[in-house]
Amino acid sequence: MFEIGKKGAPEKGPEASGWTETRPESASSQKSGPREKAVIGPSIHIDGDLRGEEDLLIEGEVSGTVQLRSNSLTIGAQGKVRADVYANSIYVEGLMEGDLYGTERVHIRKSAQVRGNVTSPRVSLEDGAKFKGSIEMDPQAVQTATANRSIGNARPAAAAKPAVPGKPEATPALKTGI
Amino acid sequence: MVADLRPLGKAQAEGPEALNAPLFHSLIKRLEGGGRWIVLDLGAARSDTIRTFGRFRCRLDIVDLAEAVGALRDVTDPRLLRQLVDALLPRRGPEATDVVLCWDLINYLSAPALTAVMESIAVRCKSGALAHGLVYYSTRTMPQQPGSFVPLDDQRLINKGASGPERPAPRYSPEELARCMPRYTVERGRLLRNGMQEFLFRL
Numbered sequence: 001m002f003e004i005g006k007k008g009a010p011e012k013g014p015e016a017s018g019w020t021e022t023r024p025e026s027a028s029s030q031k032s033g034p035r036e037k038a039v040i041g042p043s044i045h046i047d048g049d050l051r052g053e054e055d056l057l058i059e060g061e062v063s064g065t066v067q068l069r070s071n072s073l074t075i076g077a078q079g080k081v082r083a084d085v086y087a088n089s090i091y092v093e094g095l096m097e098g099d100l101y102g103t104e105r106v107h108i109r110k111s112a113q114v115r116g117n118v119t120s121p122r123v124s125l126e127d128g129a130k131f132k133g134s135i136e137m138d139p140q141a142v143q144t145a146t147a148n149r150s151i152g153n154a155r156p157a158a159a160a161k162p163a164v165p166g167k168p169e170a171t172p173a174l175k176t177g178i
Numbered sequence: 179m180v181a182d183l184r185p186l187g188k189a190q191a192e193g194p195e196a197l198n199a200p201l202f203h204s205l206i207k208r209l210e211g212g213g214r215w216i217v218l219d220l221g222a223a224r225s226d227t228i229r230t231f232g233r234f235r236c237r238l239d240i241v242d243l244a245e246a247v248g249a250l251r252d253v254t255d256p257r258l259l260r261q262l263v264d265a266l267l268p269r270r271g272p273e274a275t276d277v278v279l280c281w282d283l284i285n286y287l288s289a290p291a292l293t294a295v296m297e298s299i300a301v302r303c304k305s306g307a308l309a310h311g312l313v314y315y316s317t318r319t320m321p322q323q324p325g326s327f328v329p330l331d332d333q334r335l336i337n338k339g340a341s342g343p344e345r346p347a348p349r350y351s352p353e354e355l356a357r358c359m360p361r362y363t364v365e366r367g368r369l370l371r372n373g374m375q376e377f378l379f380r381l
Contacts, residue, residue, distance in 0.1 A: 125225050
């Protein structure tokens with residue numbers, strides 16, 4: 001399992017951890033403020049459970065789960081994420097297959113291709129974005145779903161998740177580690 | 179839920195004509211009555227649609243069926259059509275659909291494809307679910323591809339995608355629609371000033 005910026009965790013260099021920390025210069029990465037964020041570069045592929053306590057920009061490929069409970073995640077224009085994603089704020093510019101849980105907001109930009117379900121109190125989508133799935137806009141349902149996510153790591157009950165057209169019936173078991 | 183909005187730009191405001199859509203308005207009024215609603219949008223994801231339905235306790239299921247219109251047009255076998263359509267629609271979950279937004283998609287489906295689509299949708303809907311659609315009726319042609327109808331406000335729709343070459347419209351009559359959609363009844367129909375007929379179907 002990858003852990004990014006976890007408090008008390010031993011420092012890891014970029015070579016060991018598989019990501020780099022930088023001040024991103026892309027338009028997408030500037031929208032969440034001037035602070036540094038971790039970047040998973042275009043050549044990086046991660047298959048597993050990715051957790052962290054700092055903002056993250058994904059320009060590479062990630063499969064599994066991504067959990068940044070108090071931070072923002074940006075899936076950059078080159079990013080390909082096939083995972084369920086939990087974060088405070090989520091910005092999508094690239095390819096995303098999986099469910100998105102944003103405790104504060106989810107923003108889907110026009111370059112994005114998303115197949116999955118979105119649960120967040122604030123959802124916005126730019127015209128031109130490709131989206132297939134469900135957008136939960138009922139505040140009560142959003143609160144329940146996001147609260148469930150903050151209590152534990154259990155995936156939401158399959159029966160409560162709307163099915164995505166064309167998405168495989170069985171969700172593959174999550175992998176831990178790489 | 180708060181949907182972020184961008185005001186219509188000048189070009190958009192001066193572009194396609196907004197349509198008064200009284201039956202769409204009546205649908206919105208029902209949603210304003212409260213409760214939770216499951217809305218199935220057969221069109222592409224659009225910010226204006228998300229904004230409109232984001233005011234309500236809604237789950238918006240977006241299918242973007244327009245992408246598959248070409249593939250459905252080439253198939254005539256009803257069983258194969260049904261299989262294709264079932265694969266395109268979300269599986270029926272614990273919450274059945276209350277409202278279906280067909281927009282102008284009906285015009286781009288052959289009669290067998292229309293039957294397959296609406297039958298597949300029916301099994302995912304609650305009894306009494308409503309389907310809203312726009313049918314080219316008095317006009318003989320229509321855009322080559324399905325449009326991008328979106329709510330301009332609670333009473334008006336606008337087609338942001340219509341331009342370019344046109345093709346003959348099937349001009350489905352209410353009787354033909356009844357034959358193609360036997361499980362639905364026309365709750366109300368209105369002729370709009372652009373030659374389209376607006377329908378509210380009830381399951």
